[in-house]
Amino acid sequence: MITAVRRFRLQLTPQRLFAALFLLVLGYLVVVPLGVMLQETFTVHPLERFQIPGAMTGDFTTAHWERTFVGPHSYAFFYRPLINTLIIALSLSLLALVIGGGLAWLVVRTNLPFKGLISNAAIIPYVMPSWTLALAWLTLFKNQRIGGQPGIFQAVTGIATPDWFAYGLFPITITLALHYFPFGFMLIGGAIRNIDAQLEESAELLGASRATILRRVVFPLVLPAIFSTFLLTFSKGLGTFGTPAFLGGPVREFVLSTSLYANLIGQRPGIGYIAAVVMIAMGVLVLYMDHRIIGARRSFVTISGKGARAGLVDLGRWRTPLAVLVLGFLFSVIAVPIGALAVDTVMLRPGIYNLQNFSLHYWIGEASLAIGLGTGEPGILRNSQLMGALGNTMRLAVVVALVCGVLGMLIGYTVVRLRGTLVSRLLDQLSFLPYLMPSIALGSIFLALFAIARGPIPSLYGTFWLLVIACTVSYLPYAVKAGVNAMMQIGPELEEAAIMSGASWFTRMRRVLFPLQKATYFSGMLLPFISVTRELSLLILLVTPANQLATTITLRYTDRGWYPYTNGMVLMLVIIVITSTIVSRRLMKTDLAKGLGG
Amino acid sequence: MPGTFRAFRPGHLVVALLVASLVAFAPAQAEDWAAVEAAAQAEGKLVVYSTTSRTVPAGAAFQELTGIEVEVVRLGEQDLIERAYQEGRAGVRNVDMIVVEDWVASRELLAATGYFVNYVPPNARERFAERYQDPLVLGFINRVFGYNTEKHDADPFTNVWELTMPQYAGRVMIRDVAITGEHQNALTEWVRRSDELEAAYTELTGEVLEMTEPNAGLEWIKRFLQNDAIIMTSDTRIAEAIGARGQENPPYGMFYVFSKHRDIPLQDLALSESRSIEPTLGYYYPIVLQLAADARNPNAAKLFMEYLTTLEGFAPWADSPGVYTPNPDQVPFEGDMPWDWWEERLWGYDLDFAAQHRGIVLDTWLRYAQR
Numbered sequence: 001m002i003t004a005v006r007r008f009r010l011q012l013t014p015q016r017l018f019a020a021l022f023l024l025v026l027g028y029l030v031v032v033p034l035g036v037m038l039q040e041t042f043t044v045h046p047l048e049r050f051q052i053p054g055a056m057t058g059d060f061t062t063a064h065w066e067r068t069f070v071g072p073h074s075y076a077f078f079y080r081p082l083i084n085t086l087i088i089a090l091s092l093s094l095l096a097l098v099i100g101g102g103l104a105w106l107v108v109r110t111n112l113p114f115k116g117l118i119s120n121a122a123i124i125p126y127v128m129p130s131w132t133l134a135l136a137w138l139t140l141f142k143n144q145r146i147g148g149q150p151g152i153f154q155a156v157t158g159i160a161t162p163d164w165f166a167y168g169l170f171p172i173t174i175t176l177a178l179h180y181f182p183f184g185f186m187l188i189g190g191a192i193r194n195i196d197a198q199l200e201e202s203a204e205l206l207g208a209s210r211a212t213i214l215r216r217v218v219f220p221l222v223l224p225a226i227f228s229t230f231l232l233t234f235s236k237g238l239g240t241f242g243t244p245a246f247l248g249g250p251v252r253e254f255v256l257s258t259s260l261y262a263n264l265i266g267q268r269p270g271i272g273y274i275a276a277v278v279m280i281a282m283g284v285l286v287l288y289m290d291h292r293i294i295g296a297r298r299s300f301v302t303i304s305g306k307g308a309r310a311g312l313v314d315l316g317r318w319r320t321p322l323a324v325l326v327l328g329f330l331f332s333v334i335a336v337p338i339g340a341l342a343v344d345t346v347m348l349r350p351g352i353y354n355l356q357n358f359s360l361h362y363w364i365g366e367a368s369l370a371i372g373l374g375t376g377e378p379g380i381l382r383n384s385q386l387m388g389a390l391g392n393t394m395r396l397a398v399v400v401a402l403v404c405g406v407l408g409m410l411i412g413y414t415v416v417r418l419r420g421t422l423v424s425r426l427l428d429q430l431s432f433l434p435y436l437m438p439s440i441a442l443g444s445i446f447l448a449l450f451a452i453a454r455g456p457i458p459s460l461y462g463t464f465w466l467l468v469i470a471c472t473v474s475y476l477p478y479a480v481k482a483g484v485n486a487m488m489q490i491g492p493e494l495e496e497a498a499i500m501s502g503a504s505w506f507t508r509m510r511r512v513l514f515p516l517q518k519a520t521y522f523s524g525m526l527l528p529f530i531s532v533t534r535e536l537s538l539l540i541l542l543v544t545p546a547n548q549l550a551t552t553i554t555l556r557y558t559d560r561g562w563y564p565y566t567n568g569m570v571l572m573l574v575i576i577v578i579t580s581t582i583v584s585r586r587l588m589k590t591d592l593a594k595g596l597g598g
Numbered sequence: 599m600p601g602t603f604r605a606f607r608p609g610h611l612v613v614a615l616l617v618a619s620l621v622a623f624a625p626a627q628a629e630d631w632a633a634v635e636a637a638a639q640a641e642g643k644l645v646v647y648s649t650t651s652r653t654v655p656a657g658a659a660f661q662e663l664t665g666i667e668v669e670v671v672r673l674g675e676q677d678l679i680e681r682a683y684q685e686g687r688a689g690v691r692n693v694d695m696i697v698v699e700d701w702v703a704s705r706e707l708l709a710a711t712g713y714f715v716n717y718v719p720p721n722a723r724e725r726f727a728e729r730y731q732d733p734l735v736l737g738f739i740n741r742v743f744g745y746n747t748e749k750h751d752a753d754p755f756t757n758v759w760e761l762t763m764p765q766y767a768g769r770v771m772i773r774d775v776a777i778t779g780e781h782q783n784a785l786t787e788w789v790r791r792s793d794e795l796e797a798a799y800t801e802l803t804g805e806v807l808e809m810t811e812p813n814a815g816l817e818w819i820k821r822f823l824q825n826d827a828i829i830m831t832s833d834t835r836i837a838e839a840i841g842a843r844g845q846e847n848p849p850y851g852m853f854y855v856f857s858k859h860r861d862i863p864l865q866d867l868a869l870s871e872s873r874s875i876e877p878t879l880g881y882y883y884p885i886v887l888q889l890a891a892d893a894r895n896p897n898a899a900k901l902f903m904e905y906l907t908t909l910e911g912f913a914p915w916a917d918s919p920g921v922y923t924p925n926p927d928q929v930p931f932e933g934d935m936p937w938d939w940w941e942e943r944l945w946g947y948d949l950d951f952a953a954q955h956r957g958i959v960l961d962t963w964l965r966y967a968q969r
Contacts, residue, residue: 081968252969541677
């Protein structure tokens, strides 16, 4: 008996304790919502009963599944949108990998100039809402099909863009890739940076060419990061709704998320959630492939006791042209959309671009029914409600980033230290699932879960903490991916050495593991931080008047077509996020100019 | 329990009946409005969920007038229904009243479940026609067909079937029916009044409508989409696209909110609505007011509802065409027609029929929208 207890206590390492704890918490926060969603797909809802002969609300049914997969119109309802979705998700991920990975390599491993500027600028496309790029695309390339003023390209060149170029799958893929490539830049950049230069030097000593080194040494080592990027962007491609609806509608090309939203708005959640379940299933498939393909090779340890920084590749005569190209690219994907937003906020009458029309009314004007759009609303900077909502958003973003950061680090630690066990796989997958769930469904389920006290869990309805929980669960995958990637590259011998010298677990984390991978963890916190500032559909059901957020309060302006306010709020968020990112990088000494990390 | 029976006496029955009848008829007839007003002052902050953002200024004006604090949460149609429904199910008492659209869905999920009840404040009882009292209608919204006035001196539309014909191929814009609950409701009326649609087809072409769909309404949806309709996500952008000046071949609009015409002078748009297209100029739908069944601040909510039925309370909505209070004292917005005029020429929809058939409408839409 006593030996059994002692054995148990010996086995009770921190990673096992964490594993048990996280499994319990994630079980509740992830498995229950998933179960609820699945159950909904087998339930008859009030307005669905009319299309299922003899059914009553609440009955069990398989009709939704039959209709979706084998019904007479399943091609139009399901398979065609699915094909479009896969085309978008796949090509956008590849594009994001190429752009993000290429930029990361240039910044970390070459003597490209303006690295500091480039690495700060390269995350900005993700800071802006994805629709800004879609809008910018139309402003540039639209043709007369959707009316209004012609696109700038046509106005300048006189050439009408073809429909496939202006609308549909092509621009959807491009604009989404331009939005999500920062994932690749951050994750792959972190991985490249952490490659021990000794590995490359050894290869070079053995006579390998630069191409061989890239292919045989560098590529396999960053493969986990490549897969993480692929997984994150691919999943986003599956679930995104706004951009595909906006750019696809004019040529009637639809994706799976259209089906989800259409059926939710049509009050047929049973059918709608099937689309969500399919998206989740595809995400899980990629996650599974990730484990199968990468799993065995992941044992590479790139940070050992001693390491050296690699020398930079000399770009030679390509140095300047490449720098110009990169800066030009970043300028066009950042400055153009931001500029378009900004201009709209200082034009008193929308759409009329001349200097007489310039005004700061929407920024600092008094409430007036006579000026400009006659909104009767004070300008953004003197609007206490808007400012309060901005404050709430930032508070939420900071708290969520911190919570995600700590959890991601701990879960990453647990997953890697228990690698090969079922528990490790389970934890890794559980923490990723919420990322695949449509946020609109997740928000609704969290509302139901936390509206009243259930057992030991108090009612969190209307509290700030409910928002924190929802966001944390939703964005945990960023932090966990970062945590796992970081941990993978650190050999256990470092921690073992620390144990030998009597360091406690806490000391080991604080003094050894965290400092080594500060940059990666930082990326893992940055993504949740940015995402929170833009989140709407997850939180719209959970916010109460007392904790209005920038996005939820802006709705009332979007609603009435008062875009100067909407755009101004987006601009404020972008400025705040960029500033705080740069400041916090300085504080954490993870200055990217020195190569993605400190 | 037996004790209760033994204590029963006929006299008690009379008293009980009297009390019951008082309770039952009190809200309808003899509600003591002064008592409601007094009680409202003693209540806390009024919480309103609203799909229309104009409830925000209305709430602020009400607060100024009465001193009762109002908090308006602006939510999308579907979000509002989902949130109010989930809160009702969980027994959370957060909201006091709702300003809601898509009454077909909200009636099913919010009223039929008992989470919300109808309430008719004194002004509405006195001034509103009875058909606007249950559910209590804050106002009606119009959605219309529109065209560019630079290209057309006069209304180019005569018949909805024209939009399915070659001259309109790839030129008609509509907000995606898939993501617009009210469009789905409105198109059920095209199914319900299939005969009229069929007659309109014959009137236009002189031929009998040959259908592959079960009725003329769905047939129209199919032909419209097959005529390369342009699906948009925002009414504002539709209005701007139709009305922008200097276009050789401007698009046309279907079912966009008429209130966007408020921006015509502001943005110098060449935009007009059709006043002659048959058999309907578009459609209208109600914005409905409902009281939470277990509201924390029911009296404040009643007072606010009363306020919204007055011209003063409705003022934030009255600043554009296309929005109409049932209050007969309302003067139409400059250049707009009065509500009666529109009601005669626009189709609304039948609530029960819409609930039963909007699934079919959505299915037909989704089937042919995907090319």
